[in-house]
Amino acid sequence: xxxxxxxxxxxxxxxxxxxxxxxxxxxxxxxxxxxxxxxxxxxxxxxxxxxxxxxxxxxxxxxxxxxxxxxxxxxxxxxxxxxxxxxxxxxxxxxxxxxxxxxxxxxxxxxxxxxxxxxxxxxxxxxxxxxxxxxxxxxxxxxxxxxxxxxxxxxxxxxxxxxxxxxxxxxxxxxxxxxxxxxxxxxxxxxxxxxxxxxxxxxxxxxxxxxxxxxxxxxxxxxxxxxxxxxx
Amino acid sequence: xxxxxxxxxxxxxxxxxxxxxxxxxxxxxxxxxxxxxxxxxxxxxxxxxxxxxxxxxxxxxxxxxxxxxxxxxxxxxxxxxxxxxxxxxxxxxxxxxxxxxxxxxxxxxxxxxxxxxxxxxxxxxxxxxxxxxxxxxxxxxxxxxxxxxxxxxxxxxxxxxxxxxxxxxxxxxxxxxxxxxxxxxxxxxxxxxxxxxxxxxxxxxxxxxxxxxxxxxxxxxxxxxxxxxxxxxxxxxxxxxxxxxxxxxxxxxxxxxxxxxxxxxxxxxxxxxxxxxxxxxxxxxxxxxxxxxxxxxxxxxxxxxxxxxxxxxxxxxxxxxxxxxxxxxxxxxxxxxx
Numbered sequence: 001x002x003x004x005x006x007x008x009x010x011x012x013x014x015x016x017x018x019x020x021x022x023x024x025x026x027x028x029x030x031x032x033x034x035x036x037x038x039x040x041x042x043x044x045x046x047x048x049x050x051x052x053x054x055x056x057x058x059x060x061x062x063x064x065x066x067x068x069x070x071x072x073x074x075x076x077x078x079x080x081x082x083x084x085x086x087x088x089x090x091x092x093x094x095x096x097x098x099x100x101x102x103x104x105x106x107x108x109x110x111x112x113x114x115x116x117x118x119x120x121x122x123x124x125x126x127x128x129x130x131x132x133x134x135x136x137x138x139x140x141x142x143x144x145x146x147x148x149x150x151x152x153x154x155x156x157x158x159x160x161x162x163x164x165x166x167x168x169x170x171x172x173x174x175x176x177x178x179x180x181x182x183x184x185x186x187x188x189x190x191x192x193x194x195x196x197x198x199x200x201x202x203x204x205x206x207x208x209x210x211x212x213x214x215x216x217x218x219x220x221x222x223x224x225x226x227x228x229x230x231x232x
Numbered sequence: 233x234x235x236x237x238x239x240x241x242x243x244x245x246x247x248x249x250x251x252x253x254x255x256x257x258x259x260x261x262x263x264x265x266x267x268x269x270x271x272x273x274x275x276x277x278x279x280x281x282x283x284x285x286x287x288x289x290x291x292x293x294x295x296x297x298x299x300x301x302x303x304x305x306x307x308x309x310x311x312x313x314x315x316x317x318x319x320x321x322x323x324x325x326x327x328x329x330x331x332x333x334x335x336x337x338x339x340x341x342x343x344x345x346x347x348x349x350x351x352x353x354x355x356x357x358x359x360x361x362x363x364x365x366x367x368x369x370x371x372x373x374x375x376x377x378x379x380x381x382x383x384x385x386x387x388x389x390x391x392x393x394x395x396x397x398x399x400x401x402x403x404x405x406x407x408x409x410x411x412x413x414x415x416x417x418x419x420x421x422x423x424x425x426x427x428x429x430x431x432x433x434x435x436x437x438x439x440x441x442x443x444x445x446x447x448x449x450x451x452x453x454x455x456x457x458x459x460x461x462x463x464x465x466x467x468x469x470x471x472x473x474x475x476x477x478x479x480x481x482x483x484x485x486x487x488x489x490x491x492x493x494x495x496x497x498x499x500x501x502x503x504x505x506x507x508x509x510x511x512x513x514x515x516x517x518x519x520x521x522x523x524x525x526x527x528x529x530x531x532x533x534x535x536x537x538x539x540x541x542x543x544x545x546x547x548x549x550x551x552x553x554x555x556x557x558x559x560x561x562x563x564x565x566x567x568x569x570x
Binding site: 026027054056058059060061062079080081082083084085104105106107108125126127129149150152154 | 408412
């Protein structure tokens with residue numbers, strides 16, 4: 001009995017892991033032969049994407065994954081058959097170095113989670129909703145995030161992005177409903193064209209602005225001193 | 233025979249929404265409804281929002297459990313049961329008003345109908361307390377299949393492919409999940425994601441909703457449906473303990489409260505866990521609405537009564553009835569708002 005009580009408190013990481021290998025080359029999620037172990041992943045599984053190509057969702061409904069991990073160098077496309085959607089739980093997304101993940105089906109989060117994008121690339125081409133909780137997303141130099149799908153008014157959660165170095169975040173489909181719920185390095189986000197940026201400059205930008213201000217003050221000061229000479 | 237005229241127009245045309253000649257008319261009420269499919273990747277929940285023009289409109293002279301007999305010999309066609317060109321009979325008046333059923337056999341003065349209405353339970357015309365009566369009016373209308381509505385070969389209206397992940401798909405709710413069909417460009421016919429051979433003659437039942445999924449890179453697209461405006465009560469079989477995806481069948485927007493089906497059948501009230509519910513697709517998921525005991529339509533996504541929320545023509549609506557229904561209670565019906 002105590003054993004069962006203990007099991008109920010296991011963290012998300014304790015969910016079963018299924019590795020996508022697409023051994024039958026039919027791209028079908030519902031084909032057990034495409035997975036290791038060779039069974040169709042149960043709800044709340046941890047999905048490990050081990051090969052490049054299309055992973056076709058064909059359940060005819062929504063599928064809930066606890067987490068998604070993409071191996072280094074792998075480029076994967078999550079494509080729907082019909083009106084399938086993906087619900088992502090507390091395990092979040094982890095992308096290996098040089099990998100790319102593209103969601104062509106709608107994605108909805110169901111719990112707070114941490115996503116590690118790093119220097120990889122992730123694209124949401126369909127509807128993307130954070131509801132509820134907070135998605136804490138970390139990105140690093142060379143990484144990119146592309147929100148290409150339509151804006152959703154149903155966000156009830158927050159997307160908190162932290163990053164360093166040179167990275168890009170585009171949000172073609174976003175409007176204020178989404179942008180108001182996004183922060184970048186702790187600052188509210190805003191749209192600069194299709195690019196999502198921090199509304200308050202980061203420390204490095206502050207230093208540049210301070211230097212520019214000092215330069216302006218210096219020039220003005222020299223002009224003041226020069227004025228009497230000009231009047232001669 | 234004239235099938236439902238359906239035009240698919242790619243690109244941005246000027247009109248959107250409803251084009252109907254009149255909302256009140258004593259003439260033959262004809263019109264058109266246009267539905268826009270967004271650029272891919274996208275899934276649109278829709279249905280045929282307007283009726284095909286009837287080929288026959290007659291009173292019932294007599295009937296059995298599943299056969300309707302008419303006076304004279306009004307049916308000129310010797311065969312209304314061609315799977316590639318199906319016909320449906322729909323009651324326009326009486327207890328069964330609005331109910332449409334597939335014609336499975338016919339003579340020159342009778343039609344035999346599938347009284348299961350795509351459910352697992354028959355509802356006979358001589359059901360005690362809910363019987364057809366002589367004089368009830370019935371119309372015979374051409375129906376549609378995947379091939380007649382979405383085309384084949386060079387006449388294909390959406391994009392085919394080698395598998396259901398590359399091709400655009402049309403998906404039907406089977407009670408548990410959506411089953412996708414796509415036009416296999418190698419085989420040259422429509423086929424289910426589950427296989428099963430040539431699916432060109434897959435029925436698109438009147439009043440049913442379905443999903444059209446456009447894959448990435450496809451442009452926005454408009455579908456224009458020409459036909460006849462319903463001028464009778466709706467009547468959709470829903471035997472309960474399940475969900476069914478239907479279409480908003482009228483050429484004008486209707487409020488969510490229309491789906492209480494107060495005229496026939498009726499949806500139960502209660503809490504989010506006990507009430508029958510109506511769900512609308514938001515592009516990525518179903519948003520459910522239910523009525524509380526005060527008659528307010530509530531949803532977790534918004535605050536306040538949503539009963540006046542407008543549902544556009546041709547929108548697919550998922551109807552959850554929590555308990556099983558028999559007899560007349562298994563028909564959901566509402567009057568036209570015009």
